[in-house]
Amino acid sequence: MGKCYLCETEQTDSYFGYWCKDCRRIRHLINLYGLEKVGEVLERVLVRDTSKQEHKIRDCLKDEIEVRKYNLRNKPVIKVEEEVD
Ligand SMILES: [Zn+2]
Secondary structure (H helix, E strand, O other): OOEOOOOOOOEOOOOOOOOOHHHHHHHHHHHHHOHHHHHHHHHHHHOOOHHHHHHHHHHHHHHHHHHHHHHHHHOOOOOOOOOOO
């Protein structure tokens, strides 16, 4: 048996097959959802370039800063005591 055409590390799962067991599963998902959708999900989940990460961090911090400003301007600071079960 030869090497899998997709991962290029595992052995194909049959003599005339192109893919290993795991890549056959990926191939099945591509058949179900389409190459574009599977690629899009992989990009979104696994690939995040540095600028997007910084943007995401800035976005999260912006929300937190706005909430704090709102609290300082409009509400007295209320200390929340820990609840004891
Ligand atoms: Zn494979």
